[in-house]
Amino acid sequence: MNEGRVERRLAAILAADVVGYSRLMGMDEAGTLARLRSVHRDLVDPKITNHKGRIVKTTGDGILIEFPSVVEAVACAVAVQQEMIEHNAATPEGQRIVFRVGINLGDVIVEGDDIYGDGVNIAARLEALAEPGGISVSGVVHDQVWGRLEVEFEDTGEQILKNIARPIRVYRVKTEPAGALLSVASALALPDDKPSLAVLPFQNMSGDPEQEYFADGVVEDIITALSRVGWFFVIARNSSFTYKGKAVDIKQVGRELGVRYVLEGSIRKAANRVRITGQLIEAETGRHIWADRFEGALEDIFDLQDRITESVVGAILPSVQRAEIARAHVKPTANLDAYDLYLRAVDRTVGASREGTTQAVNFLRRAIATDPNYALAKSYLSFVFVYRSALRFAEPGEREEAVALAEDAIVTARDDPDALRLAGHALSHFREWERGKVALDRAVRLNPNSAQVLNSAGWGSLHRCEPEPAIDFLRRAIRLSPLDPEMGTMLWGLAYAELMNGKNEDALSLLDQAIHESPNNVAVYRAQILALVRLGREEAARDAVQKILKLSPADRISALREGPFRDAAFAQEMAEASRLAGLPE
Secondary structure (H helix, E strand, O other): OOOOOOEEEEEEEEEEEEOOHHHHHHHOHHHHHHHHHHHHHHHHHHHHHHOOOEEEEEEOOEEEEEEOOHHHHHHHHHHHHHHHHHHHOOOOHHHOOOEEEEEEEEEEEEEOOEEEOHHHHHHHHHHHHOOOOOEEEEHHHHHHHOOOOOOEEEEEEEEOOOOOOOOEEEEEEEOHHHHHHHHHHHHHOOOOOOOEEEEOOOEEOOOOHHHHHHHHHHHHHHHHHHHOOOOOEEOOHHHHHHHOOOOOOHHHHHHHHOOOEEEEEEEEEEOOEEEEEEEEEEOOOOEEEEEEEEEEEHHHHHHHHHHHHHHHHHHHHHHHHHHHHHHHHOOOHHHOOHHHHHHHHHHHHOOOOHHHHHHHHHHHHHHHHHOOOOHHHHHHHHHHHHHHHHOOOOOOOHHHHHHHHHHHHHHHHOOOHHHHHHHHHHHHHOOOHHHHHHHHHHHHHHOOOOHHHHHHHHHHHHHOOOHHHHHHHHHHHHHHOOOOOOHHHHHHHHHHHHHHOOOHHHHHHHHHHHHHHOOOOHHHHHHHHHHHHHOOOHHHHHHHHHHHHHHOOOOOHHHHHOOOOOOHHHHHHHHHHHHHHOOOO
């Protein structure tokens, strides 16, 4: 009767692998294997035994372990990661064995000595999300372990894991040694595929030693905020503060820290006012990329500190991106790597023309072919497909490709708010509203000072037809980056929110500003038609239709009903207004 019955049990599953294993093997295959065997024999295997674990299988650099207790699984992982710090201390940086670990508690299918199922798959996906030297666990693991071990957890929010049907809440185990390992590894090898930046201590010009803490606090907050930007590499505070109180040569700082950009500034107190100045400099050339000043009342010093941080970070992001695009243009085309291909795609997308977006698609596909794990390129390609969809020159299959790229990028993006916001924006536009919201909410948590992240979060709210949060996000984005290249999109989004609230005159005023910023964006005129028809200005609405057909002859009413808005009644009203104004069916 029981022949063929599937055996199941509840188990704590730990999945781990070696960071950069292919690189280590390419450099020294025999030496890497010898070091890995030594680590398992002397450190990992005894810990597994002590915590009652069973090795299910090993796969080259990976290992799958089953524990009868989730508390024992987490305790084992913490012990291994902490001892690996001491073990690696005497090993050259390029030869160190560093693990990332994922732990889940779930139902598994048992076949002999092996185990299968979602319980195992989730552990493997969590391992991929973990930082080098770090541990990621599922929400159920956190709930079982919390208060039973002397470890702290960081809630990283719900994550969409590849091939897992539902979002999973993920926690990062906070252990001091693991964090120390990550800092050392990052400081030793600066990436050459992203802009690197150091924030120097701000100079106290007020003659008041009491203001030192304020200046240092501003710098620390700026470093923290910039560190959340996935496409930046930011030098840690402990390194940049070694220059405190010293006269520095920016070019020398760039060489010593290995960074392309340096942010420096000063603080000055006069009566009951405080003034902060900041300037961003390209280290190699000494060229100023950006400069500004901020001031406020001394009694509002902590609020002033927050406003300065928001403003500096919001202004730096587009400034650095423009500088990086300019740098990419002087690089010989034959030598383009994935990052430069991405930058060229961003440049081609400005203006959102058919030709420009086609070139951007080609650049991004080359970038992904160069680096198949390049989440930012995948998410940006999904975002380019949003432009092409909105402007009515998408090719067949682009919607499906955009959704697949966005989902893939979310899995590999980890803590990159830029990749998450682009992917979330694309999912929301292509009617995957809830999955888009998960990605956008995480992007905002990771970098609440990015105008671009807030812009996409605003549009995600618009696609779900939630005007109030959309207005909040978009107004914050405009305040942070008043000269942003995406200003037209921000204004157009605010207009949509006002249309949803029935404030047609306000919407029309915003649309006039958006048209001034983006005169060739046909989507702006579609919103204008609805406002004009509601206000009884049908002749002006017909003029707007003629502008649409001049820019996009293939534009049709049917596309409005299939658009990104969740509220079918709102989409239908847009379609009816366009029919009344003369847009073809």
